Amino acid sequence: xxxxxxxxxxxxxxxxxxxxxxxxxxxxxxxxxxxxxxxxxxxxxxxxxxxxxxxxxxxxxxxxxxxxxxxxxxxxxxxxxxxxxxxxxxxxxxxxxxxxxxxxxxxxxxxxxxxxxxxxxxxxxxxxxxxxxxxxxxxxxxxxxxxxxxxxxxxxxxxxxxxxxxxxxxxxxxxxxxxxxxxxxxxxxxxxxxxxx
Amino acid sequence: xxxxxxxxxxxxxxxxxxxxxxxxxxxxxxxxxxxxxxxxxxxxxxxxxxxxxxxxxxxxxxxxxxxxxxxxxxxxxxxxxxxxxxxxxxxxxxxxxxxxxxxxxxxxxxxxxxxxxxxxxxxxxxxxxxxxxxxxxxxxxxxxxxxxxxxxxxxxxxxxxxxxxxxxxxxxxxxxxxxxxxxxxxxxxxxxxxxxxxxxxxxxxxxxxxxxxxxxxxxxxxxxxxxxxxxxxxxxxxxxxxxxxxxxxxxxxxxxxxxxxxxxxxxxxxxxxxxxxxxxxxxxxxxxxxxxxxxxxxxxxxxxxxxxxxxxxxxxxxxxxxxxxxxxxxxxxxxxxxxxxxxxxxxxxxxxxxxxxxxxxxxxxxxxxxxxxxxxxxxxxxxxxxxxxxxxxxxxxxxxxxxxxxxxxxxxxxxxxxxxxxxxxxxxxxxxxxxxxxxxxxxxxxxxxxxxxxxxxxxxxxxxxxxxxxxxxxxxxxxxxxxxxxxxxx
Numbered sequence: 047x048x049x050x051x052x053x054x055x056x057x058x059x060x061x062x063x064x065x066x067x068x069x070x071x072x073x074x075x076x077x078x079x080x081x082x083x084x085x086x087x088x089x090x091x092x093x094x095x096x097x098x099x100x101x102x103x104x105x106x107x108x109x110x111x112x113x114x115x116x117x118x119x120x121x122x123x124x125x126x127x128x129x130x131x132x133x134x135x136x137x138x139x140x141x142x143x144x145x146x147x148x149x150x151x152x153x154x155x156x157x158x159x160x161x162x163x164x165x166x167x168x169x170x171x172x173x174x175x176x177x178x179x180x181x182x183x184x185x186x187x188x189x190x191x192x193x194x195x196x197x198x199x200x201x202x203x204x205x206x207x208x209x210x211x212x213x214x215x216x217x218x219x220x221x222x223x224x225x226x227x228x229x230x231x232x233x234x235x236x237x238x239x240x241x242x243x
Numbered sequence: 244x245x246x247x248x249x250x251x252x253x254x255x256x257x258x259x260x261x262x263x264x265x266x267x268x269x270x271x272x273x274x275x276x277x278x279x280x281x282x283x284x285x286x287x288x289x290x291x292x293x294x295x296x297x298x299x300x301x302x303x304x305x306x307x308x309x310x311x312x313x314x315x316x317x318x319x320x321x322x323x324x325x326x327x328x329x330x331x332x333x334x335x336x337x338x339x340x341x342x343x344x345x346x347x348x349x350x351x352x353x354x355x356x357x358x359x360x361x362x363x364x365x366x367x368x369x370x371x372x373x374x375x376x377x378x379x380x381x382x383x384x385x386x387x388x389x390x391x392x393x394x395x396x397x398x399x400x401x402x403x404x405x406x407x408x409x410x411x412x413x414x415x416x417x418x419x420x421x422x423x424x425x426x427x428x429x430x431x432x433x434x435x436x437x438x439x440x441x442x443x444x445x446x447x448x449x450x451x452x453x454x455x456x457x458x459x460x461x462x463x464x465x466x467x468x469x470x471x472x473x474x475x476x477x478x479x480x481x482x483x484x485x486x487x488x489x490x491x492x493x494x495x496x497x498x499x500x501x502x503x504x505x506x507x508x509x510x511x512x513x514x515x516x517x518x519x520x521x522x523x524x525x526x527x528x529x530x531x532x533x534x535x536x537x538x539x540x541x542x543x544x545x546x547x548x549x550x551x552x553x554x555x556x557x558x559x560x561x562x563x564x565x566x567x568x569x570x571x572x573x574x575x576x577x578x579x580x581x582x583x584x585x586x587x588x589x590x591x592x593x594x595x596x597x598x599x600x601x602x603x604x605x606x607x608x609x610x611x612x613x614x615x616x617x618x619x620x621x622x623x624x625x626x627x628x629x630x631x632x633x634x635x636x637x638x639x640x641x642x643x644x645x646x647x648x649x650x651x652x653x654x655x656x657x658x659x660x661x662x663x664x665x666x667x668x669x670x671x672x673x674x675x676x677x678x679x680x681x682x683x684x685x686x687x688x689x690x691x692x693x694x695x696x697x698x699x700x701x702x703x704x705x706x707x708x709x710x711x712x713x714x715x716x717x718x719x720x721x722x723x724x725x726x727x728x729x730x731x732x733x
Contacts, residue, residue, distance in 0.1 A: 063560050063563075073659050096685075151475050152391060155390070209266075
């Protein structure tokens with residue numbers, strides 16, 4: 047996993063609550079044995095019309111949005127299915143940070159494994175990001191994980207919470223499986239002390 | 244050991260901690276790892292890249308369910324990509340010597356149906372699967388939860404996961420519901436009350452007289468949809484019903500081991516005075532059959548109610564969400580939902596495809612005919628359920644009624660196998676998700692119980708199943724007025 051470095055970008059806003067992983071990537075695109083190439087399927091049912099052409103008014107299809115790496119989404123982002131294809135698709139499209147008021151549990155776990163930073167903000171900040179002067183069109187957001195700060199434009203900086211372990215994983219690009227494997231001895235001891243292991 | 248009263252969840256949690264370091268998630272042991280074709284190929288590829296073996300193949304069990312076709316006598320898979328996933332699973336299981344219940348083996352089925360059925364799922368276990376409906380197994384007093392593909396790889400390699408301890412939520416059901424109101428209606432009522440993010444970060448323990456009285460099939464329906472309120476898992480304390488279900492099953496303990504297991508399992512309940520982080524109470528005594536009207540499982544209503552008006556919402560975001568949902572569903576605020584035409588009825592999925600679900604559906608469909616414009620698909624949860632249904636003649640009831648009786652699989656719940664809605668079609672489905680496009684792009688889903696789905700199949704429209712229970716139908720002339728009603732609503 048790549049280490050997370052500071053992200054500076056204008057944001058893309060999808061102000062819809064409860065965006066489920068079936069919307070992030072519909073099930074028919076899960077028929078793959080790869081992790082790669084899922085960016086084109088991100089939000090597919092919102093992004094493309096029946097004939098496969100782009101839905102012109104969907105935000106991801108606007109030319110001015112290309113290259114942006116921060117998504118501001120509604121409450122409870124990533125609910126539903128456990129498909130890790132959701133963070134894979136978001137990453138492949140180019141997102142590195144998602145900002146919302148809350149995230150679903152499994153999505154949160156999956157995002158962390160893939161270097162995608164989830165920033166949880168208060169409702170008032172969220173509202174300001176979606177509707178204020180600092181909305182998706184203009185202001186540059188700067189996310190500094192080391193400092194745990196989100197700067198909106200030049201003179202508005204707020205801090206956000208993240209647990210110490212997730213922060214360490216992201217900053218160091220820590221591979222969680224290698225970390226788990228370092229507990230091999232403890233796992234063996236645990237198994238030897240339990241019947242049926 | 245402190246004497247602080249513990250919840251059922253606390254007991255299972257504590258007994259599975261391998262290492263707990265400060266400011267770090269626990270290294271948490273997994274007793275049973277269920278895998279399937281959709282979320283495992285990339286995990287095996289990861290293992291291969293690192294040259295790692297599967298640590299505990301005896302704790303790993305595979306089946307094919309998500310993309311498997313359900314048409315009888317036809318195992319040819321609908322597309323090459325789906326075939327690739329099945330081939331990958333087969334090869335990975337062969338390479339790592341993992342038990343695979345492949346299609347046609349007689350023991351295949353939806354992963355959350357076969358686990359319990361084979362006695363693999365047991366009280367006090369930790370169970371994971373790359374599928375969010377793993378919560379189902381909590382009906383046995385297991386801590387069971389869905390994981391992503393990276394975590395599938397972690398469990399394959401180490402039999403452990405890194406886990407932050409979730410909070411606990413006590414859901415207490417009060418009162419007993421009347422006829423026609425089932426486990427599915429109860430869990431849909433909970434979804435409607437607390438919303439789809441209502442239990443995020445929590446493990447639910449379901450309690451109450453109605454839970455005590457439920458069969459295991461019903462308890463599984465309840466726990467299955469825990470994820471639809473955002474819960475990490477749902478649990479029910481094991482009791483005599485649980486033990487009676489498990490006794491004699493293929494992987495259940497036997498002989499002395501059985502007695503010892505039951506003695507251990509009997510301790511798996513929340514102690515008197517155990518504290519939960521949160522509590523929700525739901526009175527079921529006047530609950531009517533439920534269904535969803537919108538595009539997430541929290542958008543539910545009683546069948547005799549009126550479709551909500553976005554303008555009555557408490558918040559702007561709720562108003563927007565309901566308006567957007569009604570627009571997608573093509574429904575009008577303030578209207579009755581009774582009489583809404585239904586194009587497809589789907590009875591199946593890990594929520595409602597077990598024997599009790601099929602018996603419920605059969606009790607309504609017996610001697611009746613499905614409405615000529617309503618396609619009705621009945622998909623048993625496993626090969627064993629299918630065999631049992633056929634042994635007891637349920638298949639005949641379905642086929643005589645004009646329904647399609649299929650082979651087991653996830654089928655139209657996730658629409659990856661060719662069983663899918665066409666754009667604009669309305670389905671009444673016993674599955675768990677009514678998200679936009681979930682059952683096929685542009686498809687529109689009403690979630691409901693097998694009883695309600697069977698009633699809709701006969702009348703061709705949303706029907707209060709209690710009318711059919713009070714006035715059982717026989718023969719084809721079973722649906723007075725509904726044809727006209729159906730046409731005027733179209």
